[in-house]
Amino acid sequence: QGSVVVTSNLPFSQWSNAFADDTTLTAALLDRLLHHSHIIQISGESYRLKGKRALGTVPTVLQNESERQG
Numbered sequence: 012q013g014s015v016v017v018t019s020n021l022p023f024s025q026w027s028n029a030f031a032d033d034t035t036l037t038a039a040l041l042d043r044l045l046h047h048s049h050i051i052q053i054s055g056e057s058y059r060l061k062g063k064r065a066l067g068t069v070p071t072v073l074q075n076e077s078e079r080q081g
């Protein structure tokens with residue numbers, strides 16, 4: 012028996028975009044991935060983005076989006 016850790020910055024509802032808009036494939040993948048799984052949802056600003064913001068190297072698009080989220 013082993014463990015697998017999967018991280019994503021996308022909610023499950025947007026995963027089909029990552030798989031060529033194939034909702035059937037995405038549903039099957041999530042069904043198998045989430046069976047007997049534990050989901051840990053973390054909210055807040057990422058450490059990478061926080062570090063880039065401190066250095067002043069955040070692209071304008073990301074900075075504006077982050078400000079809208081809170």
